[in-house]
Amino acid sequence: MKITQLTVYPVKSLKGIDVTRSEIYTHGLAWDRRWMLVDAQQRFVTQRQLPALATISVALTPDALVLSHPNVAPIAISLAEPKGNLRVVKVWDDHCKALPEGDEVSRWLESALGEQAKGISMVRFAAEFTRAVEADFLVGGEAHTYFADGYPFLITTTASLDALNQALIAEEQAPIPMNRFRPNIVIECTDAWAEDRWTTLASDQGNYELTLRKPCQRCKITTVDQQTAVIPAPGEPLRTLLALNTQPHLKGAYFGQNATLTTGHGNVIRVGDEVLPTQREA
Numbered sequence: 001m002k003i004t005q006l007t008v009y010p011v012k013s014l015k016g017i018d019v020t021r022s023e024i025y026t027h028g029l030a031w032d033r034r035w036m037l038v039d040a041q042q043r044f045v046t047q048r049q050l051p052a053l054a055t056i057s058v059a060l061t062p063d064a065l066v067l068s069h070p071n072v073a074p075i076a077i078s079l080a081e082p083k084g085n086l087r088v089v090k091v092w093d094d095h096c097k098a099l100p101e102g103d104e105v106s107r108w109l110e111s112a113l114g115e116q117a118k119g120i121s122m123v124r125f126a127a128e129f130t131r132a133v134e135a136d137f138l139v140g141g142e143a144h145t146y147f148a149d150g151y152p153f154l155i156t157t158t159a160s161l162d163a164l165n166q167a168l169i170a171e172e173q174a175p176i177p178m179n180r181f182r183p184n185i186v187i188e189c190t191d192a193w194a195e196d197r198w199t200t201l202a203s204d205q206g207n208y209e210l211t212l213r214k215p216c217q218r219c220k221i222t223t224v225d226q227q228t229a230v231i232p233a234p235g236e237p238l239r240t241l242l243a244l245n246t247q248p249h250l251k252g253a254y255f256g257q258n259a260t261l262t263t264g265h266g267n268v269i270r271v272g273d274e275v276l277p278t279q280r281e282a
Contacts, residue, residue, distance in 0.1 A: 005186035011035040013046035028152035036147040069112035098123035143260035151258035156183040163192035198277040208264025
């Protein structure tokens with residue numbers, strides 16, 4: 001098996017950046033979920049509330065994070081940490097320390113998306129702050145992440161997407177691309193739902209190992225076209241995932257596995273890397 005796609009999402013819920021290589025850290029791929037949008041109450045804002053966020057493209061240059069949108073000229077945000085007082089912002093039930101980006105970013109967001117973006121600002125995760133991953137699935141270990149929903153990595157497989165799309169087509173629904181699930185690491189394999197039976201996934205060169213911790217329960221962001229922000233078939237693919245019942249002992253729709261880095265902090269992960277899984281005990 002090999003890695004066929006690596007995607008970094010510098011700003012939570014905006015478009016991702018497909019890369020051919022990335023440094024891999026305990027908190028995620030380099031620059032992944034380092035920024036986030038918040039409302040006036042300093043609570044995270046995502047495509048769940050604002051599907052139009054899917055229309056904002058993101059790029060990284062050596063010096064800047066660049067946001068672009070068809071309605072407005074791009075804006076470049078320096079990678080140098082902004083000056084200003086730390087804020088406490090909220091991601092789900094976690095309170096995190098963050099640095100606010102300038103008011104010009106808020107104005108840009110409103111110019112790009114209109115009235116629906118009024119009152120939204122962008123913050124950067126404070127590097128000196130540590131946000132722990134929930135301990136329940138770490139079996140005595142520890143891990144941390146930035147502004148990801150809960151885990152530093154999301155792993156999916158091509159075979160599982162193929163199986164889902166076959167089920168969608170059988171129900172006279174359109175197939176969907178992998179970007180609906182916003183994974184970090186996509187593995188090419190031929191066995192659908194194999195990832196649900198893996199314990200670890202390691203480079204055959206031995207330079208990193210990931211531990212798969214928890215099935216990823218999916219939300220309505222999967223219904224949003226990640227190019228247009230349109231919801232072409234309300235309820236899909238969640239309805240079909242529920243019918244497939246790939247996690248019969250759990251309630252909800254699941255696709256992919258949340259993971260943490262066991263070894264290899266600071267090493268490089270690449271598209272094309274051969275990877276080897278270990279299997280969960282029956």
